[in-house]
Amino acid sequence: MAQHLVVVGSGASAVHFALSVLEKGHKVTMIDVGHAPPQPVSPGLTFNELKTKLDDPVGYFLGRRYEGVVHADGDGEYYGFPPSKTYVFTPPDDDIDLNTTGFEPLRSFAQGGLAQTWTGGSYPLNDAELADYPFSYKDLQPYYEQVARRVGISGDDDDLSRFFPTHDHLLPGLELDEHSQLLADTYRNAKHKLNNGFHAYLGRSRIATLSRDQDNRKACSYTGRCLWGCPSQSLYTPSISLGQCNNHPNFTYMSRVYASHFVYDDHKQIKHLVARSLADGQVIEVKGDSFILAAGTLCSSYIFMASLLHGEGRLVRLPGLMDNRQLLVPFLNLAMIGKPFQPDSYQYHQLAMGIETPDPKHYVHCQITTLKTALAQPIITSMPLNLRTASFLFRNLRSGLGILNINLHDTRRDDNFLTLDGGSRSDQPRLAINYTPPHDEPQRLKRTLHTVKKCLWQLGCVVPPGMTYTRPMGASVHYAGTIPMSDNPAPLTASPTCRSNDLGNLYFVDGTTLPFLPAKNLTFTLMANAARVADQAF
Amino acid sequence: MSAILITGATGFVGRRLLARIDPASYDKVYCLGRHVSAASLTVYNNDKFEHVTADLLDPASYADYLSRVNTVVHLAAITGKCPPDQYFRVNRDATDLLLQQAKKAGVKRFLHVSTIAVKYPNKDLYYYALAKEQAEYAVKQSGLSYTIARPTIVLGPKSPIWDALTKLAKLPVVPIFGHGQTRIQPIHVDDLADSLLYILEHDLFNGDTIELGGPEQITFEQFLSDIHRLYHGKDPRTLHIPLRPVIALLSLVERPLYKAMPLTVGQLCAFHNDSTIEPNAVFDANKDRMLGIDQMLQQAKDQEQLGEHARENTLDQQCQTFTAYLVGAQPDGYILSKYRQAHSTSPQLSEPLPCATDQAFITIASKHPWLTRLVDSYTRILAPHYIIRRKLTVLLAILETSPATFRYFDLPDPGSKAMLLLRVIGNAFFFTLSLALSLVVLGPIHLLSSLRSSTKRDA
Ligand SMILES: Cc1cc2nc3c(=O)[nH]c(=O)nc-3n(C[C@H](O)[C@H](O)[C@H](O)COP(=O)(O)OP(=O)(O)OC[C@H]3O[C@@H](n4cnc5c(N)ncnc54)[C@H](O)[C@@H]3O)c2cc1C
Ligand code: SF4
Numbered sequence: 001m002a003q004h005l006v007v008v009g010s011g012a013s014a015v016h017f018a019l020s021v022l023e024k025g026h027k028v029t030m031i032d033v034g035h036a037p038p039q040p041v042s043p044g045l046t047f048n049e050l051k052t053k054l055d056d057p058v059g060y061f062l063g064r065r066y067e068g069v070v071h072a073d074g075d076g077e078y079y080g081f082p083p084s085k086t087y088v089f090t091p092p093d094d095d096i097d098l099n100t101t102g103f104e105p106l107r108s109f110a111q112g113g114l115a116q117t118w119t120g121g122s123y124p125l126n127d128a129e130l131a132d133y134p135f136s137y138k139d140l141q142p143y144y145e146q147v148a149r150r151v152g153i154s155g156d157d158d159d160l161s162r163f164f165p166t167h168d169h170l171l172p173g174l175e176l177d178e179h180s181q182l183l184a185d186t187y188r189n190a191k192h193k194l195n196n197g198f199h200a201y202l203g204r205s206r207i208a209t210l211s212r213d214q215d216n217r218k219a220c221s222y223t224g225r226c227l228w229g230c231p232s233q234s235l236y237t238p239s240i241s242l243g244q245c246n247n248h249p250n251f252t253y254m255s256r257v258y259a260s261h262f263v264y265d266d267h268k269q270i271k272h273l274v275a276r277s278l279a280d281g282q283v284i285e286v287k288g289d290s291f292i293l294a295a296g297t298l299c300s301s302y303i304f305m306a307s308l309l310h311g312e313g314r315l316v317r318l319p320g321l322m323d324n325r326q327l328l329v330p331f332l333n334l335a336m337i338g339k340p341f342q343p344d345s346y347q348y349h350q351l352a353m354g355i356e357t358p359d360p361k362h363y364v365h366c367q368i369t370t371l372k373t374a375l376a377q378p379i380i381t382s383m384p385l386n387l388r389t390a391s392f393l394f395r396n397l398r399s400g401l402g403i404l405n406i407n408l409h410d411t412r413r414d415d416n417f418l419t420l421d422g423g424s425r426s427d428q429p430r431l432a433i434n435y436t437p438p439h440d441e442p443q444r445l446k447r448t449l450h451t452v453k454k455c456l457w458q459l460g461c462v463v464p465p466g467m468t469y470t471r472p473m474g475a476s477v478h479y480a481g482t483i484p485m486s487d488n489p490a491p492l493t494a495s496p497t498c499r500s501n502d503l504g505n506l507y508f509v510d511g512t513t514l515p516f517l518p519a520k521n522l523t524f525t526l527m528a529n530a531a532r533v534a535d536q537a538f
Numbered sequence: 539m540s541a542i543l544i545t546g547a548t549g550f551v552g553r554r555l556l557a558r559i560d561p562a563s564y565d566k567v568y569c570l571g572r573h574v575s576a577a578s579l580t581v582y583n584n585d586k587f588e589h590v591t592a593d594l595l596d597p598a599s600y601a602d603y604l605s606r607v608n609t610v611v612h613l614a615a616i617t618g619k620c621p622p623d624q625y626f627r628v629n630r631d632a633t634d635l636l637l638q639q640a641k642k643a644g645v646k647r648f649l650h651v652s653t654i655a656v657k658y659p660n661k662d663l664y665y666y667a668l669a670k671e672q673a674e675y676a677v678k679q680s681g682l683s684y685t686i687a688r689p690t691i692v693l694g695p696k697s698p699i700w701d702a703l704t705k706l707a708k709l710p711v712v713p714i715f716g717h718g719q720t721r722i723q724p725i726h727v728d729d730l731a732d733s734l735l736y737i738l739e740h741d742l743f744n745g746d747t748i749e750l751g752g753p754e755q756i757t758f759e760q761f762l763s764d765i766h767r768l769y770h771g772k773d774p775r776t777l778h779i780p781l782r783p784v785i786a787l788l789s790l791v792e793r794p795l796y797k798a799m800p801l802t803v804g805q806l807c808a809f810h811n812d813s814t815i816e817p818n819a820v821f822d823a824n825k826d827r828m829l830g831i832d833q834m835l836q837q838a839k840d841q842e843q844l845g846e847h848a849r850e851n852t853l854d855q856q857c858q859t860f861t862a863y864l865v866g867a868q869p870d871g872y873i874l875s876k877y878r879q880a881h882s883t884s885p886q887l888s889e890p891l892p893c894a895t896d897q898a899f900i901t902i903a904s905k906h907p908w909l910t911r912l913v914d915s916y917t918r919i920l921a922p923h924y925i926i927r928r929k930l931t932v933l934l935a936i937l938e939t940s941p942a943t944f945r946y947f948d949l950p951d952p953g954s955k956a957m958l959l960l961r962v963i964g965n966a967f968f969f970t971l972s973l974a975l976s977l978v979v980l981g982p983i984h985l986l987s988s989l990r991s992s993t994k995r996d997a
Contacts, residue, residue, distance in 0.1 A: 041562070048948075052941045055585055056561055058876045061939040064560050066884035069935045071928055093823065338950050338958055376947045377935040386915040387864060387930055389969040396950045396958055 002026050003538060006273055006288035008259045008303065010034055011113025013510040014294035015241035016147055016527040018251065020534030027250045031275055031286060033109035034255030035087045037116060037239060043231035047224035047373040048343050060084075061228075061375065070378035080378060081117060082228050088116045092258055092278055096302065096428055099421055103323070103435035104474035105298055111255065112239035113296060114477055115523055119226075119348045120208035120235055121367055122153045122524035123164045128360035129518040134487050134496035135532075137165055143528040143535070145169055151236045151527070154211040159191075160203035163354040163363060164520075171211045173204045174220055177345040179336050179370035179399060183459055184351065186335075190458040198355065200455045205352035205367055206524075208236035224373035226347035235348075257284065260428070261306040262291060262503065269504045270307075290505040290538070294530065297321075297479035297511040301418050302431045304483065304512075308502070309420060309429065316492060317419040318482040320412030321435060322517040326471040327406040327445060329452055331461040333370075336400030345372045353404070355451060362409055364448055365519035371401040384466070404456065406448055407519040412481045413438065435473045445470065478522045480511035497537040498529070509533050541566040541607040542738075545594060545636065546614030550697065551651065551689075554731035555611070557882045561586040563739075568603045570594075570614070594632035597639045604643035611649045611734065612636060615670070617698050622665040629669035630676070637680040647743045648684040649734065650677045654749060655804075656688060658811040663789050664804030674747070683743040687734060690751040690813045693834045694727030700838055702805070707765035712774040715809040716781035718759030723751030723814040726837075728882070729828040733820050742820065749815035753828045758809060761831070768835055781810050827885070836891060853878050856904045860933050863907035863914070865946045873943065876936045884932060892925040895987040899926045899980065915969065916976035921984070 003026050007014050010032040018028050041060060042050065051057045062068040063083030070080040081089065088110045098105065108114040124144045127137045145168040154171040155164075176184065187194065187202040194200045209230075212219045220234040233240055245251045256278040262270045263285075272285040293300035301318050308314040348369055355364035371379075376394055379401070383390040394401075415436050420429035438444075453463050485494040489501045494513045500506040509530040511522060542559075546552045547569030559567055567587045592600040594614055604610070616628045633650070640648060652674050655667035662668075677684050691699055706712060725733075733750050742748075756764075759776065766774035789803045815821065829837070857877040861869040869877070881887050892900060903913035903926055910930075917924045937943040951961060 038562075048944070051939055051944045057941065058872075058936050058939045059561065062935055064558060064883055066880045066886065066932055066935070069884070069886070069932050071886055071931055072922055093819075338955055340950060341948065343948070375935065376938050377931065380934060380947075381931050384918065385969055386911060386918055386972065387934055388911060388914070389965045391864065391934070391947065392951075392961070392965050395947055396961075398948070398950070 003289040004029070004287075005290050005292055005538070006031065006286050007292040007294055008032070008273070008300070009113065009294040009296065009510070010111050010238065010242050010253070010255075011108070011294060011296060011510070012115040012238045012523050013296075013526045013530045014113075014292075015238045015245060016150070017292060017294060017509045017530035017534045018245050019150065019241055020146075020531045021538050022245065022248045022250055024534070024538060025250070026538055028245070028248075029252045029254060029286060029288060030245070031257050031259050031273065032111065032253065032255050033092045033258055033278065034253075035090050035092075035110045036255075037087060037111065037229070038084055040229060040231035041084070045223070046344055047347075050225070068375070070375075070381070072381045080375075084229050085117050085227075088114065094258075094276075097430040098433065099430045100433040100474075101435065102437075102473060103321075103433045104472045105433060105479070106474065106477050107296060107298055110239075111242055112237050116237045116239060118208075118237075118523065119367075119369075121349065121352075121521040122148075122151070122206045122208045123365070123520040124167055124528075125518055125520060125525055126163065126165050126360070129363070129516070129520070131361065132516040133514075134485055140525075140528055140532060141165070141167060143531040144524065146531050147524065147527045150241065151208045152210040152214050152217070153206055153208050153524070155206035156204040158203035159195075159201040160352060160354055162201065163356075163365075164206060170206070171214075174207070174209060174211050174346050174350060175222070176350055177342050177370055177372055178339070179333060179342075179372075179402065180350045180368070182333065182335060183368065183370070183461075186459045193458055194455055198451050198455050198458075199357070200353055200355050200451065202351060202353045202368075202459075205349050207348065207350070208524075209346065209348075210234045210236075220346055222344050222346055224343050224345055224347050227374070254286075259295065259303055261303055261310050262506065264307070264311055264503055267504065268502065270506055290507060292507045292509055293512070294508075294510045297482060298418070298431065298433070300508055300510055300512050301482045302420075304500070304502075304506070304508075305418070305420050306429065315420060317417050318492060319414045319417040320481040320484060321416040321418055321433065321479065322410035322412060322481040322514070323435070323473055324407045324410055324476040324478045324517060324519060324521075325437065325441065325445070325473065326408075326476045327449060328469045328471060329404040329406065329449070329456070329463055330467045331402050331404060331456050331463050332397055333400040333402065333459075333461045335460050337397055339399040341372060341399040343373050347373050349405070353452075353455065355448070355455075361516070361518065363519055365407040365521075366452065367405045367407075369403050369405070371398060371403070382467070402461070404452060406452060407476065407521070408441075408444065408448065409519045410481075410517040411438075412484060412515065418482055437473065478511070478517065480514035480517050480522060483508055483512045484515040485513040486515060498533045499537060507533060507537060540564060540609060541568065542609040542611065543568040543570060543590075543600075543603055543607045544611045544613060545570045546612070547571050547589075549613060550694070551692065551727055551730055551734075552613045554694070554727050554882065555613070555734055556587065557879055558731055558735050566606065568607060570600055570603075594636060595627065597635050601639050601643065604639050604645055608644075608646040609649070609738070610636070610640055610645050610647070611651070611738070613651045615651070617666065625665045625669040626672075629666065630672045633673040634676050637676055637682070640682060641680060646683060647741075648677060648680065648682040649737060649743075650674065650684060650686045651734070652686050652688045652747075654688045654690045654751070654813045654815065655807070655811075657749075658807055660811075661804070661807055663785065664802075664807045666802075666804050667807070678745070684745060685737055685743050686747040687737065688747060688749045688815075689725060689730050690749070690815060691722055691724040691808075692727050692730055693724050693838055697727065697838065703762065704765055704769075707762040707774070708769050710775070712762050712766055712776045714759050714762065714776050714778050715784060715806055716778070718757060718762075718776070718778065718809075720758045720808070720810055721755050721812045721814050722758055722761060722808075723755045724761070724831060724834060725750060725752035726829040726834050728888070729824065732827070733824050736820050736824055746818075748818050748820050750821060751813075751815040752831065752834070753825045754831050755814050756831055764831065764835060768839055781806065833891075837888075840891065852904070853881055856900070856929065857933065859904050859907055860910055860930060861937065861943075863910035864930070864934060865937055865943050867943060867946075870940075870942050873936055873940050876940070877933055880932045880936070886928050887925065887932065890925075893987075894990075895984050896921070896924045896926060898983060898987065899924060900929070902980075911972050912976040912979060915972040916980045916984075919973065920981075
């Protein structure tokens, strides 16, 4: 029987859930804060043409308040979000307060959520990584394939297939830029050493970017504008799927609405969602048969905890928050020095490196981004030299520069948790986030960095001293694990189809239910899992 | 998209607003002013901005432009000293005419910038406020979708009120009219411009009257004492002057003698009416970013010493020297205008104010590209938080995104790898040399002024 489903959020998880249930004939009302993306600027132009053809290129790249400039006394990142992406992180008026310890969270209230700024890395988990999940790769595979068909994922069947299972609907890889090609060629010669000496394997990363036209979207035309927002929708963002939902007769999108909590009856069945209209401040009640939280792990957990607090005065603590620790390792490929750089190429990572570990769950995942288009300023100002010398080095070494981004797995631990606390406001509690890294993390980081540096050396690259950067927890934005799914129907957890064990008609379809966080970027799995829940629960 | 017309665009608030308007949001921005000054033109760094020379009392001079826009921001007004009927002509009659024309032309939204003085209970002799009150009435009756913004005391470079207040506050004995406990809530002109922009961007045209003040309230007496202390380093002696007799007396001579009077009778009204605001959504959304009273006073004093025009020349000179240092070229008009714009809109460049050594380094660095190199080398290692670094960083970002200079960062220097190696050695040598030199030349300056400021603090 067709149901009326109320979905909170319009991010990667929400839209794939919605597309699947709409296909099955259900009715969907989507509640979202939903800041809208700006219109793409001059779609036909490449990165460098923007500088020569726009009326005000500085305004476009740096913003009116020059917020696109990254100051060296800032946070140590190698790029800032451009003005065209600030809508992704703008909080709504009267947002909740946060009280964080050991964690620097990012949240989005945009149409399409955080993945409006993602870099598209899309990797299926294998059986070892799914060991703690209440299903295997075979169960999830059809949904990976369905999502791959919708999104368009390009990559290759290569040495990394030992870590990333291959699935249908994988598009051929994009054209490699010269530097990535050189690394791939060098790997072929150094393969024996890397595989046997360091258990390291190199291959194409899997990216949510079209290498050929698909559904009204164009294949990547190598404009180099990925960070500023792909003007041709070649790089997938969830707002594309939101557009498809909007074309569906059974779909209602309510934006500028801030979900607060659920009201439920004595049988623990939700009666309605309480929300606030951001247009006029009115409180509204949204009714439905089932309610689906897809507001991102932090916001979904908050809404769930706030509901229990309102309903029964129950203050709960959700343990098990996870995020991937990331290390940024800048490198220089000596063989590229003196060559011109390639502005007309795909900007993000095209190669990945996997490091095998004795326990396959501890696999280390690295993405390799060669430097093509990017703003030079953050890199130049991060060098410990005067700007003139740093600019000289940058321009001569530019084509040989790159960054390797190491991702480490994370597990659910009791001392990493979310809860609510008082704060200074009487109307809504604060979200408290507490994170402490595992004790053995420093050794793990050291060991991994050591291996990675040696691998890079084998690939003809050196790592400049002092420039490796350990990103703070929260920076990878792969949040998961606060309401884990399992076969055990314990309170504050979810069933294998991600149904809440506390409130009967509530489902979680974002990162909240993941019981383990492998090193691989999680969004592809979030989308596949959302499609799975849509299929199996409704 | 849409077009917008701004009256008083080259004025005190108008220029700040223009610097903030994103050209991408509008098809055209018509900037009405009585005359074009070279300085005001620098904010039109984009084809979308068009200057329109017009007289608000002569609708024919601007009517045509109204038909091309759907939003009007009405900033033009007389605020200083003038014969009383002049207030009514400009602040009321011109607004009336503008409203009639706007209605005829099909303008949709009207942002009227008024004054907090409209809400003073008794303003019989305060002609400026009376005229503004009547203008507000006309706006409300116009049938257009409108918002009325009522700023409190607006401070900032070239603030009209600043001169009058500092004259009073600098006196050895500061006269306080009335009991001095009247509360004010001054706002920085940039924060006012931000708030107006917020209204435009959020399309807040619901017929509301929105009061706009800064983040802090203070009594008039305390405010004047703070200004006095800023200039003389100590608290002032004050003399309380009963307000009513003074007003009665002055109002007799005001009409014939307005030119000679230091303050108008109307301005004295501010001494016995609170000029604070009712909180509202626009204030709430912007208050965290606003400058506090101390910061405003310090900035006003610094800028007074420098003079606004001199400040722009100084920025141009900085931009020229720094560009020569960074890319070995002269900046074009676009780069100069962007460097200036960054100084009025980027919070990173406006706060905190540079300390004395930082200021000295900025001055030294602007003299010659070689000196810029020394200051850059020194501060990169020993003073990474200095404003001079932010200035160089912003300029670097401007240069790499400007059509004339971006290729400098793209192309490797020609020549073989051996040549490159030689160049690297040369550059490393120069860097080491400039660092060593800067330690010798700038180190003592840094040390001395840190010592001086720490002894000052101890004292
Ligand atoms: C720079 C960057 C790069 C990334 N790169 C990758 C990558 O390469 N690969 C990868 O796998 N992942 C990547 N990620 C992570 C990825 O973006 C997230 O995993 C993904 O966006 C999570 O999707 P979600 O739908 O679960 O939640 P979100 O994206 O957080 O979406 C939440 C949605 O809920 C709405 N919402 C929240 N609270 C409320 C409320 N109270 N009321 C109403 N609506 C609400 C928001 O408006 C939003 O639409 C990256 C992230 C960033 C920031
Ligand atoms: S994916 Fe990137 S390179 Fe490809 S078309 Fe889009 S912006 Fe250009």
